[in-house]
Amino acid sequence: MAFNSTPKILVADDDALYRMIFEEALDKLGCAYKIVDGGSQAIMELIAAPNAFSCVVLDVFMDRLDGIETGHIIRRLNQDVPIIMITGDHRQETEDKARCVGINDFLRKPFTHEQIMESVSRALRAMPALGLAAGA
Numbered sequence: 001m002a003f004n005s006t007p008k009i010l011v012a013d014d015d016a017l018y019r020m021i022f023e024e025a026l027d028k029l030g031c032a033y034k035i036v037d038g039g040s041q042a043i044m045e046l047i048a049a050p051n052a053f054s055c056v057v058l059d060v061f062m063d064r065l066d067g068i069e070t071g072h073i074i075r076r077l078n079q080d081v082p083i084i085m086i087t088g089d090h091r092q093e094t095e096d097k098a099r100c101v102g103i104n105d106f107l108r109k110p111f112t113h114e115q116i117m118e119s120v121s122r123a124l125r126a127m128p129a130l131g132l133a134a135g136a
Contacts, residue, residue: 010056039073043070057083
């Protein structure tokens, strides 16, 4: 896929396996990325570089600062950045809580590289300056 500019994705997940899965999928998609293992680190990245990321991916359940709390803080810092929430929890209540943050997409584990790539691509298309190049 071709992008007008290289998008940078911030991923926060405390599960090493899923961090690796995201790394592989984002490499295939041609995105730059920063992968951290918790919500606190994600917030520090966004405070240090408020406009550096084109999309944020958050695991719902992480130690110390979970994805829901992290998402609320991100929304106070940046109303426009797309957020994708991920979880292994299949309860509707969990998705409802995540959607209250104002997320763009919700993925349930396990998911494939293709599902990650589709979700991130949809989120990036919602950002006109970073969307897919014409004809891509």
